[in-house]
Amino acid sequence: MMPDRPAEDAVVLLDDALVQFGPLAAVKNVSFSLRPGNLLGLIGPNGAGKTTLLRAVAGIQPLSGGVIHILGQDLARADGDVFRQLGFTPDTPTFYENLSVRNFLKFIAIGYGLDRADADDRISFWLEKVWLAEKANQKIKALSRGMRQRVGLARTLVANPAIVLLDEPAAGLDPAGRVQFRQLLGSLRDQGKVLIVSSHILADMEEYCTHIGIMSQGAMVQFGTVAQVAAHGNGDGRCRYTLILAQPATSIQLPLKDVDGVTSLEIDRERVTFEYFSSREQAARLLSMLVGRQVPVASFAPNAPGLEEAYLRTGIRQVD
Numbered sequence: 001m002m003p004d005r006p007a008e009d010a011v012v013l014l015d016d017a018l019v020q021f022g023p024l025a026a027v028k029n030v031s032f033s034l035r036p037g038n039l040l041g042l043i044g045p046n047g048a049g050k051t052t053l054l055r056a057v058a059g060i061q062p063l064s065g066g067v068i069h070i071l072g073q074d075l076a077r078a079d080g081d082v083f084r085q086l087g088f089t090p091d092t093p094t095f096y097e098n099l100s101v102r103n104f105l106k107f108i109a110i111g112y113g114l115d116r117a118d119a120d121d122r123i124s125f126w127l128e129k130v131w132l133a134e135k136a137n138q139k140i141k142a143l144s145r146g147m148r149q150r151v152g153l154a155r156t157l158v159a160n161p162a163i164v165l166l167d168e169p170a171a172g173l174d175p176a177g178r179v180q181f182r183q184l185l186g187s188l189r190d191q192g193k194v195l196i197v198s199s200h201i202l203a204d205m206e207e208y209c210t211h212i213g214i215m216s217q218g219a220m221v222q223f224g225t226v227a228q229v230a231a232h233g234n235g236d237g238r239c240r241y242t243l244i245l246a247q248p249a250t251s252i253q254l255p256l257k258d259v260d261g262v263t264s265l266e267i268d269r270e271r272v273t274f275e276y277f278s279s280r281e282q283a284a285r286l287l288s289m290l291v292g293r294q295v296p297v298a299s300f301a302p303n304a305p306g307l308e309e310a311y312l313r314t315g316i317r318q319v320d
Contacts, residue, residue, distance in 0.1 A: 009035050011194045012057065012163060016066035019052050019218075026052040028218040029066065034211070036192040039185065041205040043198075043307070044215035045316055050198040051091065053215070054165050057196060058088035070163065084112065087161035091168040091198075093152030097141035101132060101151055104140060105158055112159045119158075126154040129187075131180055145172035153184070164188060164195045170204065182208050202307045206230070212307060216316050229310050237279070240264070240303045240312060243272040246296035255293055259286065264312075270298070275313075278302065 010033035019027040027049045034040055042050045055061035057068060059075050068075040073082050096104055102123060109119035127133045130150040135143065140151060149172050156164060170178055178201070185208045188195060199205055205212065205226075212229040214222040222229050245252070249267045256262050256274060261282070265274040276286060287300050303309050 010069070011036060011038075011071060012196070013069040014057070014066070015069075017053070017056060017063055017068055018065035019049075019056055019061055020064040025218050027056060030220045031066075032211075032213065032220070032223050034194045034196070036194060037189055038211055039189045039195040039197065039209050040211040040213055041197050041199060041209035042213050042215060043200065043202060043205065043311060044221075047217070048215040048316075049218040050215055051167055052218075054088065054167050054196060054198060057163075058086055058165050059083060060088070084159065085162040086165070087156035087159060087163065088165040089152045089156045089167065089169055091171060093148065093155065095140045095148070095151065095155075098139060100137050100139055101127070101143075101154075102136040104151070105154055108155050109158055114159075122158050122160070123154075126157050129157070129184060130154045131177075146174060146177055149173060150177075157188075162193055164193055166195070166197045168198055168200070170199055170201055178204060202311065206307045212310075214311060214314055214316070216314070221314055221316070222310070226307070230306050231310075237277060238275055239278040240273060240275050240309055241283070242299075242301060242303055243274070243290075243297065244299040245270045245272065246298045252295060253293070254295065255290070259289075273303075 012034040014033070015031050016029045017027055017031070018025065018029055030053060032040075042053065044050055052061055056063060059078070063076065070078060070082050071085060073079070075082070096107065099107065105123045105126070106119060109123065114122065127136050130153050132147065132150050132154060135147060140148065143151065149169060153166075153169060156166070170181055173181055182204055185195065185197065189208070189210070197205070197209070209226055211224065212222070212226055213220050214229065248269045249272060254267070254272070256265055256272070261277050263275045266272070276283070283302070287297065290297055
């Protein structure tokens with residue numbers, strides 16, 4: 001599903017992008033476009049192709065077929081000005097560990113050709129934005145994983161790129177850091193930057209993304225706005241339910257396996273999830289049957305539409 005506006009104003013445009021490693025297609029003919037202020041969240045299991053796709057958009061991984069346009073230029077033939085507008089933070093950023101945070105960022109700024117005054121201003125600005133001002137003179141090797149993730153973000157943002165690519169940027173962040181990170185992404189999105197973020201924290205992505213791409217085995221299984229993806233598949237007359245029991249399922253006779261229409265049954269102690277018909281009448285009959293058979297039901301309800309539900313309904317069970 002492509003955005004409904006024409007692609008002429010696209011900042012990032014992929015047309016049948018293909019990346020192959022021998023017989024393995026790590027990215028299979030992926031197409032989408034993103035415009036200023038779009039924030040695409042990529043979700044999928046290990047090996048889905050998310051990192052390879054990010055590396056291809058960053059110009060690090062050559063395509064085997066198709067084309068990627070960045071700011072209207074074919075990335076395979078783009079000039080240095082285009083690459084200066086691309087910022088990429090890998091899931092495990094690398095640093096000169098014996099440098100202080102500030103000196104490392106100065107080194108990066110010099111590489112981008114920033115003059116000293118501009119570099120100092122930008123570094124101070126981003127150190128504040130990623131909550132590292134108090135760590136500015138500390139050596140990177142002494143930082144925690146979460147702090148190093150923040151340095152990686154500052155390293156990407158100091159050049160003020162128009163396109164920001166982040167691979168698992170929230171890994172290692174504590175709950176307060178995740179809140180701050182969501183605020184930062186919202187600010188970058190509101191500035192009109194284009195962002196592509198790979199993450200497994202679906203609840204967070206529902207809050208800050210404008211678009212979602214679900215990947216599996218190199219293919220883009222679903223693509224659209226958050227609302228479009230969250231609603232996908234809810235029109236087939238079925239939905240997922242959560243049944244909470246008053247005691248572990250192993251200690252009772254649970255007749256759901258024999259009920260016509262029940263699929264994708266999963267049991268985790270007192271918590272039971274499954275797919276069933278979404279009509280209230282059929283749900284009421286199922287609940288009545290369970291109670292009639294002395295199943296100790298503590299709660300029973302359909303799951304609310306959302307990214308987690310959309311992901312589970314694709315049949316891809318593991319988010320990395």
